[in-house]
Amino acid sequence: MSEERETRIFMISPNSMTTPDQLVREIHAMGKGVTAKETCYGTLVEGPRALVREVLATVRGKHPYDIYSKVRAYPTGDPRRCRAQHGTRPGYSQLEAEWELLPLIQHGLICSDKGEPFEVPKEKDKLPAEEFKKICEAIR
């Protein structure tokens, strides 16, 4: 991966009180010289890798359970992806689906940090054919 540029998605959990506007202002106020672009789900941050990592560390320190981040391959505003220029967003459905799960992950992280024990859920068994047949016959 390029050492020059890193673009990161900062996604705000849906149950957070932080808004994308507040997050962008916070990042601008850090004065790191990175580009921050407000989006519907949070912000995109782009700049030299070391600076973007510094921003990430600060944001994680301030919002440990509210904001989640991953690298984005395309630069901010790239015409192949930017919605303003009718770019396609093939990965957005997954991002949206994972965004809905972030409150659960937040709960998991808080419990994990408290050291709460957890139980591994049992694998669901396959439905036996006879039982399935009964269900089919019952609603016929």
Added chain:
Amino acid sequence: MKIFIDPPNSLILFDLVERFGHEPLGAMAPIQDRIDKIELDMPPMNVTLDDVVKGLKYAGIEVPSGIRGRLALWGPLIDIADAAITMSEPPFNFGCVGCERSNEMVRYLIRRRGIPHLIIGYPEDGDEAKAVVGQIKEFLEGLK
């Protein structure tokens, strides 16, 4: 350590692996390489025609080009990974996780390499989420 994440563009896995002090290997790095070094001339596709040929290392010629294209991106990551985490049966089937045959090939390639592999499901409630995060944490701490 380098951890291959599956789905390779998962925000949740990428974030958690990074939080627990490891380097996540996702689809974004090889795509960024292609964007920065060579021009992708067929948007919205993230691969070039050469990639589909390179995918032959990981899947046979009879395998559809879509699978080979995906494996051209993900295969080299599995080759250099020290461990892998799979979140199976995602509740959505769009984008790069939309092809179950590719997902099966990825699981096969991971098993063939014999690296530590954690398979978990997407959480549906609080208890499951606690278990998912706990299992990932334990797995990653056990690698050190």
